Amino acid sequence: xxxxxxxxxxxxxxxxxxxxxxxxxxxxxxxxxxxxxxxxxxxxxxxxxxxxxxxxxxxxxxxxxxxxxxxxxxxxxxxxxxxxxxxxxxxxxxxxxxxxxxxxxxxxxxxxxxxxxxxxxxxxxxxxxxxxxxxxxxxxxxxxxxxxxxxxxxx
Numbered sequence: 001x002x003x004x005x006x007x008x009x010x011x012x013x014x015x016x017x018x019x020x021x022x023x024x025x026x027x028x029x030x031x032x033x034x035x036x037x038x039x040x041x042x043x044x045x046x047x048x049x050x051x052x053x054x055x056x057x058x059x060x061x062x063x064x065x066x067x068x069x070x071x072x073x074x075x076x077x078x079x080x081x082x083x084x085x086x087x088x089x090x091x092x093x094x095x096x097x098x099x100x101x102x103x104x105x106x107x108x109x110x111x112x113x114x115x116x117x118x119x120x121x122x123x124x125x126x127x128x129x130x131x132x133x134x135x136x137x138x139x140x141x142x143x144x145x146x147x148x149x150x151x152x153x154x155x
Contacts, residue, residue: 013091020094025116039125044058077132
C-alpha cells in the first residue's frame with residue numbers, strides 16, 4: 001500500500017441547535033471561519049466517539065454558556081451542505097430554552113447573541129441554519145443543495 005498518496009477530501013459532520021424561546025430564535029453573527037458575516041445558531045464539529053446529542057449539548061455550553069439536556073433536544077433535520085468551500089453532513093436539533101441568557105463564550109468567533117422573531121430573522125443566514133429553517137417550514141427532515149432553496153428562508 002502506498003501511503004504517499006494524498007488522502008481524498010471527505011465531508012465532515014456538523015451538529016447545530018436551534019435554540020428557541022417561544023417564537024424567538026437565538027442567533028449569533030459569525031466573525032470568522034466558514035460563513036463569516038452570516039447569522040447562525042450554536043453548533044460545531046462532531047468529535048470522534050461522540051453522539052450527535054452529546055455534541056449538541058457540548059456546543060451549546062461552549063458557545064452560549066446555556067445548559068441543555070438530551071431530553072430537551074428534538075431532531076430537526078439532516079442536510080447535505082456544500083457551502084463556503086466545505087462539505088458537511090449537518091445534523092440539526094431543535095431545543096426550547098425556558099430561561100437563562102446566552103453569553104458570548106468565543107468572542108473571536110462570534111459578535112453577539114440575540115433573540116430574533118422566527119418571522120423576521122436577520123440575513124444572510126448561515127447555510128446549514130437556512131436549510132434547516134426551510135426543512136422545518138416544509139415539514140421535511142432531509143435537505144440537500146438544490147433540494148430546498150436556502151435563499152427563501154424569510155417569512
